[in-house]
Amino acid sequence: MKKIIFVVAVFLMSLPGLGSAADFRGAPLMDQGRVTSESETEIQVAYQRPVAELVEYYRGIFQAQPGSVKFRDRGGESRFEDYEGRAWHKIVITEGPDNTAVVTVTKDSWTWIITMLVLRFMGVFVVLLVLFIAVSFSTKIVSLLLAKKA
Amino acid sequence: MTINEILDLLLGIYHTTGIASLDWKQPLMWGIGLLFLYLAIKKDFEPLLLLPIGFGIFLVNFPLVPLMGESQGHLDLLRVFYHYGLEWEVIPCLIFLGLGAMTDFGPLIANPKTLLVGAGAQLGVFVTFTGTIIAGFTLKEAASVSIIGGADGPTTIYLTQALAPHLLGANALAAYSYMAMVPLIQPPLMRLLTTPEERQIKMKQLRPVSRTEKILYPLICVSVIAILVPSVIPLMGMFMFGNLMKESGVVARLTDTAQNSLMNIVTILLGISVGATMEAEKFLTWKPILIFCLGLVDFAVCTMGGIVTVKIMNYFLKDKMNPLIGSAGVSAVPMSARVSQKIGQEYDRKNHLLMHAMGPNLAGVIGTAAAAGMFIAMFS
Numbered sequence: 001m002k003k004i005i006f007v008v009a010v011f012l013m014s015l016p017g018l019g020s021a022a023d024f025r026g027a028p029l030m031d032q033g034r035v036t037s038e039s040e041t042e043i044q045v046a047y048q049r050p051v052a053e054l055v056e057y058y059r060g061i062f063q064a065q066p067g068s069v070k071f072r073d074r075g076g077e078s079r080f081e082d083y084e085g086r087a088w089h090k091i092v093i094t095e096g097p098d099n100t101a102v103v104t105v106t107k108d109s110w111t112w113i114i115t116m117l118v119l120r121f122m123g124v125f126v127v128l129l130v131l132f133i134a135v136s137f138s139t140k141i142v143s144l145l146l147a148k149k150a
Numbered sequence: 151m152t153i154n155e156i157l158d159l160l161l162g163i164y165h166t167t168g169i170a171s172l173d174w175k176q177p178l179m180w181g182i183g184l185l186f187l188y189l190a191i192k193k194d195f196e197p198l199l200l201l202p203i204g205f206g207i208f209l210v211n212f213p214l215v216p217l218m219g220e221s222q223g224h225l226d227l228l229r230v231f232y233h234y235g236l237e238w239e240v241i242p243c244l245i246f247l248g249l250g251a252m253t254d255f256g257p258l259i260a261n262p263k264t265l266l267v268g269a270g271a272q273l274g275v276f277v278t279f280t281g282t283i284i285a286g287f288t289l290k291e292a293a294s295v296s297i298i299g300g301a302d303g304p305t306t307i308y309l310t311q312a313l314a315p316h317l318l319g320a321n322a323l324a325a326y327s328y329m330a331m332v333p334l335i336q337p338p339l340m341r342l343l344t345t346p347e348e349r350q351i352k353m354k355q356l357r358p359v360s361r362t363e364k365i366l367y368p369l370i371c372v373s374v375i376a377i378l379v380p381s382v383i384p385l386m387g388m389f390m391f392g393n394l395m396k397e398s399g400v401v402a403r404l405t406d407t408a409q410n411s412l413m414n415i416v417t418i419l420l421g422i423s424v425g426a427t428m429e430a431e432k433f434l435t436w437k438p439i440l441i442f443c444l445g446l447v448d449f450a451v452c453t454m455g456g457i458v459t460v461k462i463m464n465y466f467l468k469d470k471m472n473p474l475i476g477s478a479g480v481s482a483v484p485m486s487a488r489v490s491q492k493i494g495q496e497y498d499r500k501n502h503l504l505m506h507a508m509g510p511n512l513a514g515v516i517g518t519a520a521a522a523g524m525f526i527a528m529f530s
Contacts, residue, residue: 008282029320070529082428083289101348113283121276126514127520128269131374138370 027088027105028061030054041107051078051101089144153239153348166190171213182433183208183425186323195330199421200305203323206425218426228426231419236311236318241420242304248413249304250392251405253368253483257508260356262473263463266504270374270459271479272521274299274451278444285440290314293525295441298325299448300518301332301482307424309522310383311367313529319428320438322492324445329482334479335446336489342371343457344473347433349497351472364397379523381530386519453477456510478507481514 033045062069086142096102186204193331215226235241269512282292294310306325368390456479478486487507494503
């Protein structure tokens with residue numbers, strides 16, 4: 001019986017490995033852009049347009065799908081990030097030379113995923129470590145106070 | 151009336167029954183519901199949850215039943231429970247209120263370094279996240295599936311509802327099923343990762359914990375969580391509120407209600423609502439099968455994470471901890487602590503690990519909530 005359970009458990013654990021990840025490209029790109037670089041994981045397109053126009057273009061496209069693409073504006077760059085399993089992970093719009101805008105589309109990256117997971121896991125340790133310090137500190141104070149009282 | 155008119159009437163009546171709308175999916179779901187009822191009733195697998203969940207699955211998979219939709223301009227019965235209880239995230243928080251009112255944090259306060267074991271036991275959550283992405287889930291779905299390994303039902307439901315509500319039924323079912331199977335899943339891994347000498351490590355008796363410390367603990371915990379992981383405060387806040395009521399000793403009536411009547415009511419509503427989300431069209435896809443497979447991996451890696459964390463901590467500790475208590479970081483309270491006790495006693499009948507294992511067990515609840523908070527923050 002134990003052997004059967006072991007075999008079934010190994011089979012169940014191996015099933016997820018038979019799944020496969022989706023393709024990682026397919027982000028919308030405005031017309032009249034000039035591809036400045038392209039690789040397996042990233043494409044960069046320059047436009048003779050202001051950054052704001054491109055940001056509005058992408059906002060319009062993603063407005064139809066609320067919540068699935070997140071917009072962030074971080075000093076100097078505007079980002080659209082996907083967490084719903086699209087072929088691409090982020091579209092970054094930055095200002096290029098001579099009043100151009102550069103759109104960089106980045107493929108889903110295992111480096112980003114693994115780094116993010118490691119940081120979050122460390123974050124859990126940090127939270128519990130802070131709690132550990134706080135509890136240790138408070139119990140010491142309580143013990144001292146109770147000892148004084150006694 | 152002509153014969154044709156009578157036949158039309160009969161046909162009309164026939165079409166109002168469920169017979170005309172039956173297909174192969176509903177009987178399959180009945181089978182699944184009945185399986186969970188069997189596990190709950192005959193095998194005593196987490197009956198408090200699996201019985202209402204199993205019945206919910208069975209009930210909602212009859213055709214034309216007005217349970218999870220809208221009729222005559224208002225929500226149907228189970229849809230009301232689901233909408234106000236789960237979509238509004240009320241039920242998981244109330245369950246945590248009741249759990250807090252039943253929890254004694256004494257073993258954790260007496261040995262606060264076991265908090266780190268609870269953190270280490272979340273390893274499976276993050277490892278499984280990777281495997282879930284490889285299996286084809288989206289990032290949000292992966293986060294909701296991987297939290298299953300934390301072995302915390304309300305946290306699983308809370309996070310899944312926030313990130314991937316369409317997976318609620320499968321995730322909750324996997325979480326509660328594997329929680330019931332902790333005595334089967336954990337022992338082989340515990341034996342694999344520890345030596346006979348390590349299993350016989352005797353730990354110093356825990357110091358007594360004063361009432362003042364037990365009253366301060368929920369306040370400290372909620373302060374730390376509110377500052378560092380505010381997104382999960384609805385859950386942890388209610389957990390600590392329940393615990394404060396219990397430890398204060400001055401609101402016995404409220405504590406009694408939280409522990410008993412309130413817990414029982416929300417458990418019924420939780421179970422039947424979760425079961426009712428598992429309609430055939432939503433459940434019979436490849437995702438629930440993968441979720442069950444990944445949940446098993448998750449549990450296993452979390453168990454290993456807890457044990458390895460203790461072994462690493464032992465390098466730095468003068469008074470070594472028995473690595474068997476590391477598996478109790480999987481927060482199936484108190485089952486995984488009892489498993490640590492049982493395995494420890496196989497090697498030394500005088501080695502009582504239960505109270506020592508309760509520390510990581512309770513730390514695991516906080517660790518899972520912290521992990522859930524990290525995921526919510528990631529997507530907010």
